[in-house]
Structures are given as structure tokens and as C-alpha cells.
Amino acid sequence: MSILEGLNPQQLEAVTLPHQSALILAGAGSGKTRVLTTRIAWLIQTGQIGPLSVMAVTFTNKAAREMLTRISAMLPINTRGMWVGTFHGLCNRILRAHYRDAGLPQTFQILDSADQLAVIKRVMKAMNVDDEKYPPRQAQNFINSAKEQGLRAAQVDAPDDFSRRLLTVYEAFEAQCNREGVVDFAELLLRCYELLGRNELLRDHYRGRFRHILVDEFQDTNRLQYHWLKLLAGPNNTIFAVGDDDQSIYAFRGAHAGNMLDLERDFGIEKVIKLEQNYRSHGNILDAANALIRHNRTRLGKNLWTSEGGGEPLRVYQAMTDIEEAAYIVDEVRQLHNEGVALSDMALLYRSNAQSRVLEHALFSAGISYRVYGGLRFFERQEIKHALAYLRLTANPDDDGAFLRVVNFPTRGIGNRSLEQLQEAAAGRGISLWQAACANTPSGKAGASITAFIQLIEAMRKACENLPLPEIVDHVVATSGLIAHYQTEKEGADRIENLNELTNAAAAFVGQDGPITLISAEGEIRSEGLDPLNAFLAHAALEAGEHQAGEGADALQLMTVHSAKGLEFHTVFISGLEEGLFPHENSVSEQDGPEEERRLMYVALTRARRRLYLTHAQTRMLHGQTRYNVPSRFFDEIPDELLKRINTTKFSGFVAAKGYEAGSKARAPMVETGASGWRIGQSVVHPKFGAGVIVNAEGRGSDARVQVNFRDAGLKWLALDYAKLVAA
């Protein structure tokens, strides 16, 4: 059977495009992964290129695995040798192969975000930077966003004192990382970009090899990733990019959907192919999504359609409280489950994680099994981090982060003062803590403890020299004292289990990267395998692992809308559809904020195949106080005929004006302002700000102020004596 069979005309056109760069505008559920993988298979099957000439780039490891699986299913070839991976994974591969040219030690370690933040904190402390005035998180953002624009500290523009200070932190951070032989995520990309930029030999080698570069989720690329792709493509290779500007929801972390337009221009793409036939959802769902996203001004333009029928209308449920909202969802889930829909084929989505608590509580009480995405992942667990730190020290003793993490864990009598001495000695001589500890062993008890620690690590390293990877992990975990430590802890059993699981993870990890091309200065090419321990440590940093166990079980899926991207379910509940929550209040005033929120809603809607619930609550407990929320503006952006209002809860005037049945006012305390008669929860109209709802009040008499949540203007405090508020 031909791999091209069953493709629609647009998919076929994209797959069989002649040797030229292309931009595929692929709507939700339009078969973009299929197009991407079939394109690769077709190029190889027709003999146009060999597997070695393909590079496919994704954002997540999951997507990369999925792609490899699908290619293997289509072609009887070995997919090793094909470079399919994440931006970071591929950059890591290149940097490992050319560590010397990249100015890195062979055993360089990768910092995850938490590791990076720890280094920044350490550096800031050493520089005496006030962390009240300069929050380390902000310094981290500053550094990462600079790197994502391809900027080294020397190239960053710092117009004011504040950014000048952050810039010095950036400089010191870079210096520290170089001393330790560690790189953060952004650094992997920037290093690789710089390496290929200045080393012609390497650049030509990779350009000669990767004739076809395919990119998934192109709308999520940042500027640096775009320039990296451009550099790798050079003048002769082609980029096949698949993306959807309407699903660009990661601008806050540097994603730049404008890269799609740049690609068109820079690569002379004459015709953008649009995949608009949707194979996922029924018509009403798509009509709703199309109608909603039409409210965005900056779009490339696209309209999803299906050959299937309209299906059910979208169900709208308006609850009085968040608790009642949860109860309704529980009832519906239970009923659908009884009707035969698997729990795992239903998703409960929310804008922010804080919303999950009430929902979880209701599900738990009802005995419905559920799974929450997000939170700690396997390689991020404390005990795993500790074990990895021991492993990292045996591979690269200069890794100060790893040193500090375990030098006194389990406790071995190395207190703060001896560590401070050590840090001073290291900083003074510009060496690592390990080197400082080796160089001048302090006398006395503390000195002996440090010496013992050094000997412990040295012994580990020697013992592991010729062991296979799983045994290395086993040995290090056993001799580190971690197991013994957790045995004395009350909650230690799970941690010990995880540590044992780490050995299994090591056993399951067989250097997936295979041999790596090396180019010496003379230009000769040879191959070398990567040392398994370092490969495993890189893997641990680059792929933090599954969120939680129990993925096999049939359970309702709870997650943020962001993490739902790319997934699909028979039934989807979108909860908390209220102004201030979704769209989120912080986004309303942001540049491009409202449009990004709308794209987020678009993503949420298009997750559903058959049934979609949109719910909101009038009253919600948030940050310890009750908030009164207006229904989300998104309800107004979906045609009424697509919506089916489940209930006719009595709402006050403002809501009634939007199509709900008018009725009695919500019971809420009178604002204590004497005779004013305003109520919390009451709908009001302001001459300038328009319609809103009173959500809070304070003061009395002439000082009385009310807080109003306006549809368009957001939250505002108004003095009742001055503001010309009118009851709606």
C-alpha cells in the first residue's frame, strides 16, 4: 500500500512538494504530524535522499518519539542515523561531538531551570546583589531572554541602572558556568549557533549532510531557534515548516509566530499550503472555534471544516459557585462514563493550576479516578536530583551545583561555616569548590569530613570505571548513603522506591544517540560513541520524564489548557470561563495579551472530538477571598445557535442582558456604605469603563470605595462619591 494513500489533495501537495522550502499552515486536527512524517518517508522511499540527509526538529521529546515511531511504521529502514529530536537534544548532540571547538569540557553537564536558578542565586550572593531589589527569577528571565535573542552579556543593551545590574549578574553567571563546565538550556542553543557560525568546516559539514530540515510546531520557535535553522539550512538546503499561528500560545516564553512570515520571506516561499480539513471534531465545535478566532486581527487566515455532521451543540453551564461547577462536571463525567465513554477520553481543562483543587476535591469525594498533569516529574524529584548530583560529580567534579547539593547530604558534619570558607577560597582563586577542597584541606574535624567526602566521590569514580551504566547508578546510589538516609525518614519509602527506579531508568536507557560524527581540525571525519554515563545525565536533564505514574489507568485527565495542546478527547470540559480567569486578568493589559488568550481558548475548543462543555461560576474562591466574576467574553464570540444553555440559574441584570434568563439578584452582603445600597455581585455601568460587576468594597460614608470588575477595563477601585456608577 502506498504511503500516499488516503491523503487529501492539500496533504498530498505538501508531502510531494519538489525540492524547495515550504510553509504548511496546518490547522488543529488537520493531520500535520502525518504530513510531516509522510513527507520524510516519501523523500526516502522515492530515493531522492537517504535517511542520513534528514533532520527533523520538534519541541518535545514526546513529539520526536511519535515521529520516529510513525516513520518506522511506514518505512522498512533503520531510523538510527536520522536526526529526529528536540532543538535542545540536537544541539546537545552537536556540542558533544565538537566539545573542544565549542569550548566545553567533554563531560559538560546540563542545568535544568531549577539548577540554573540555583547558580544565579549563588552568583548573586557572592556579588552582594540585593535579592529583594533584584529577584533571582527576574535575573533568570533576563539572562534567558537575552540568550534567546542570541545576545551575550557584552551585546546586551542596558539603558538603566536596573538592567545594568542584571547585566553584571549575566556576566558573572556566564563566567561561573564556564568555570564549572555546565550549560543551561538556552546555552545549548546559543553555543551551538555560535559554533556553527564561526566554524566554517563544521558548518559546511552539517549543511552538506542535512539537505532537508523539517520543523514541527514552527509557530513556537523563538528568534534564536529560527536563526539556528537558517544557519543550518544555508543557501542550498530546504526547510519544511509546519505550524499554526492560531495555536501560538507560548509568546510569554519567547515564541515568535512572526517567524512564519520571516520564513516565507527569507526562503522565498511562494505558496503557503493550508491544511484546513479537520479530521477530529464535529462541525459545531469547529464552527465555534472558527467564529472565536475570527476576532483576532493578526492572523495568517484559515478556516477549519469537516466532512462530518454538525454533531451536538456546545453545552454551557453556569454555576453559582466554583463548588457547584465542580459538582456539575462530576455528574456529567459519571454519566458519560456510564454511557461508555472512557474516563481517559475525557479532559477537564482550566486556565491556571490553582483551579484544579476544587475540581480534584469533588472528583475525589465522588470516587472518580483522575490524573493531574503538571507538577513534579521523575528527574525533578529531590531524591533523584541528589542521586544525579553524585553521578555528576563523578563525571565532572567541577560542577559546584552538584557539589553543594550533596556535600552534606546525607549529613556528614560539613556545616555552613566550612562551606563558606570553601566558597571564599574557590571564588578568590577562580576555581571550583572541588578543586578548592582538594587544594587546601582545612585542618580539624571539618577538614577531615571534607576530605572524606572527596575520597568518597573518588572511590565511586574508580569503582565505576568499567561498569555498565545500570551498575554505575546502582553502585553510586548504594554508596552515597542516600538509601540509608531515607530509611530513617518517615516518608522515605517512596523515595527509596524512586531511587531503585532510577537504576531501571538507566537500564532502559541505551545510548539512543548512537555514534556521533567528529571532525578534527584537519577535516577528517571519524565516529565516536558518547560515554554512557554522560549520555544518561544529559538525557535526565533534557527529558525530565513522566509527570506521574499511573498513565495506563483509565482516569479523567486534568490539565491546563497549555498542556492540552496537541491532545484530543471525546469530551472536553473547559471550566472557569470567567473574565479575569480566562481570559486571565494579567493578560488583558498586555501587548497581544487578549489575542493570545483567545488563541488559548481556540486550542481548548479544538481538543474536543464530540462533546464540549463550557462552564463558569458566578462566585469563586481565589486567594482566600470570594470573587464575583462576569462570564468570559468568549461566550459572546461564539454564535448563540451553537450553544445550548443547560441551566437557567437566576442571574442579575448584566448576565441577563447577555441572553440568560433575568431573575433575582445574587444574595450578597450589602456594601457597608450607609444608604448607598450597592451590593457585592451587583452589575453596574460606568460612563467610561462600561459594564462590570462589583466584587469588593471598603470604607464607609464619603470614603466608601468599591472594586468593580469591568468587562473591558478590568479591575478598578472607584470612590462611590465621585464615580458615576449606575445599576445595570
Added chain:
DNA sequence: TACCTCCACGTTTTT
């Protein structure tokens, strides 16, 4: 060193 209390904070997140 370990535990406890207090305080501040609270969008989205992969690598």
C-alpha cells in the same frame, strides 16, 4: 541541625 512559625505570594511551561 531540625523543626516550627510566620510571611508573602498566587498565569501559562518545555527544554
Added chain:
DNA sequence: CGTGGAGGTA
């Protein structure tokens, strides 16, 4: 409301 970090005390 609930959590996580920091700082203080036993």
C-alpha cells in the same frame, strides 16, 4: 485558602 521559603529558636 494553601503553599513554599526564610528565619528564628530549642
